[in-house]
Amino acid sequence: MEWQENKTLKIQNLRVDFLTKTGTIQAVKGVNLTVPKGKITALVGESGSGKSVTSLAVLGLLPRNGKIVEGEITAEGMEFGKLSKEQKKRWNGSTVGMIFQDPSASLNPLYTVGNQITEGIRQRQKMKKEEAEKLALSYLKAVKLPNPKQLMKKYPFELSGGMCQRVMIAIAMALKPKYLIADEPTTALDVTVQRQILSEIYRMSREQKMGILFITHDLGVVAEIADQVYIMQVGEIVEAAPVDEIFHRPTHPYTKKLLSAIL
Numbered sequence: 001m002e003w004q005e006n007k008t009l010k011i012q013n014l015r016v017d018f019l020t021k022t023g024t025i026q027a028v029k030g031v032n033l034t035v036p037k038g039k040i041t042a043l044v045g046e047s048g049s050g051k052s053v054t055s056l057a058v059l060g061l062l063p064r065n066g067k068i069v070e071g072e073i074t075a076e077g078m079e080f081g082k083l084s085k086e087q088k089k090r091w092n093g094s095t096v097g098m099i100f101q102d103p104s105a106s107l108n109p110l111y112t113v114g115n116q117i118t119e120g121i122r123q124r125q126k127m128k129k130e131e132a133e134k135l136a137l138s139y140l141k142a143v144k145l146p147n148p149k150q151l152m153k154k155y156p157f158e159l160s161g162g163m164c165q166r167v168m169i170a171i172a173m174a175l176k177p178k179y180l181i182a183d184e185p186t187t188a189l190d191v192t193v194q195r196q197i198l199s200e201i202y203r204m205s206r207e208q209k210m211g212i213l214f215i216t217h218d219l220g221v222v223a224e225i226a227d228q229v230y231i232m233q234v235g236e237i238v239e240a241a242p243v244d245e246i247f248h249r250p251t252h253p254y255t256k257k258l259l260s261a262i263l
């Protein structure tokens, strides 16, 4: 798959090791991945294959014992490894945004929902508080959260998991990152909410030309929204192809196994 350089988030030969008491774990072993703008790229693989570690590495958010030992991550003409501390802060959020697997862990428990979205908006563009609040309200409406006005005054602990997840998506929309990594964003949500979130994510990719890396176990979801698919197994990408090819002409035995499990 060929994509224009300046319109992709590119991960090249990424290796991530974890140091543990019992030795070194090679969690990611030379991953190559290209996420083009305006499209949805799915990253699929069994539990423990290194999907979350790959995305945390892209954001510079690896746990303390994790280390990028090799590789390059580039977007918008910048190479992540060469950025200053300040630039890395900006990269995280405005170049690449993330919706985490566990939404309760990614919202700040000390601030109201309204505060968190409004601050996100004002970080990105200078505007009066009232204006930012209006905009925040419109993003909460866009993710179909009920009673958005009251919701603005609530703290994360007052919300369900599904609501937190939608708030995270609203924040991602407000920050308008060039790329968004969504790590299992709809696991543990009921089906109706799941559908709404998927269609919001799809809309962001098309309308805002956002490049989305969508991590999931669910091949049904992949078939529905992804443009291209990467299959990961024990720290490596074993197959990469446009979505139709993966479903109709899988080449790797592991991909075939995954597909046979859902058919």
Ligand SMILES: Nc1ncnc2c1ncn2[C@@H]1O[C@H](COP(=O)(O)OP(=O)(O)OP(=O)(O)O)[C@@H](O)[C@H]1O
Residues within 6 Å of the ligand: 018, 019, 020, 025, 027, 045, 046, 047, 048, 049, 050, 051, 052, 053, 054, 063, 065, 066
């Ligand atoms: N802090 C850590 N210390 C040691 N090993 C870790 C650490 N974090 C992750 N790992 C290891 O890295 C590997 C990849 O984990 P990762 O969370 O990326 O898997 P995943 O593909 O996201 O799985 P899941 O689908 O369950 O979310 C696993 O073997 C895991 O044990």
Ligand code: NI
Residues within 6 Å of the ligand: 051, 052, 053, 101, 183
């Ligand atoms: Ni994960």
